[in-house]
Amino acid sequence: MLKQAEAVIFDLDGTLVDSMWVWTDIDLAFLGRYGYAPTPELTVAIEGMGFTETAVYFKEQFSLPQTIEEIKEEWNRMAVGIYGTKVPLKPGAAAFLRYLKENDYPAAIASSNSQELIRAVLANHQLEDCFDAIVTSCEVAKGKPSPDVYLAAAAKLGVPAESCLVFEDVPMGVLAGKNAGMRVCAMEDDFSSARREEVRRFADYYIRSYDEVLDGSYEVLR
Numbered sequence: 001m002l003k004q005a006e007a008v009i010f011d012l013d014g015t016l017v018d019s020m021w022v023w024t025d026i027d028l029a030f031l032g033r034y035g036y037a038p039t040p041e042l043t044v045a046i047e048g049m050g051f052t053e054t055a056v057y058f059k060e061q062f063s064l065p066q067t068i069e070e071i072k073e074e075w076n077r078m079a080v081g082i083y084g085t086k087v088p089l090k091p092g093a094a095a096f097l098r099y100l101k102e103n104d105y106p107a108a109i110a111s112s113n114s115q116e117l118i119r120a121v122l123a124n125h126q127l128e129d130c131f132d133a134i135v136t137s138c139e140v141a142k143g144k145p146s147p148d149v150y151l152a153a154a155a156k157l158g159v160p161a162e163s164c165l166v167f168e169d170v171p172m173g174v175l176a177g178k179n180a181g182m183r184v185c186a187m188e189d190d191f192s193s194a195r196r197e198e199v200r201r202f203a204d205y206y207i208r209s210y211d212e213v214l215d216g217s218y219e220v221l222r
Helices: 020-032 040-046 051-062 068-085 093-102 115-124 148-157 171-179 190-202 211-215
Strands: 007-010 107-111 133-136 164-168 183-187 205-207
Touching: 007 148, 020 068, 020 190, 040 051, 051 068, 068 115, 093 107, 093 211, 107 148, 115 133, 133 148, 148 164, 148 171, 164 171, 171 183, 171 190, 183 190
Parallel strands: 007 107, 007 164, 107 133, 164 183, 183 205
Antiparallel strands: none
8 A cells, every 4th residue: 555655644533533522522512502413414514524614514504603713713622622632543543653754754634624623632642743744624725525635735745646645534535535636545433434335435445443554454445
């Protein structure tokens, strides 16, 4: 898998860190203030949306009184302490990131999350030095499944899109990488287990731990 790659780009939530549970709790608390509750349909509807796109969707869908920026600021306040102390890495992630750095693979994060939360979780795990670029969907025209955030990350790394290997966990993210012309390895995540077969249908490879990349035990899907 790595032999064909000149650079590696990671999604964050559900891919590099085990964090999707955080947003279940935050959505429940946040929407509960206005008499709403999150639903499985809501989760599917916002999959792949950037932080700003999601705030716009929530404001319109639930007629929220705050501005878009106020919604985003509130989500950051609710989540930053958790990301900075409680969100764990996915299995084998730390060792894999160190391997990439030691072997001179440029690496980037291309996430739908905010810069604040990305940097909080990286600082907690002392992994800031493992990444040459961090790009969020708020910084590009469209969120996933559009390829924008992955193309922007590749441009910052100075590597052609077709030479990048992407790690993702949900269908819209896998499609974003594929739409960018990149090879995509899907990471197993319990949060999206109901859509596992859809993920596998789109991805090139499949793993349950980053150790599988290094020891060659990953699944080749196509």
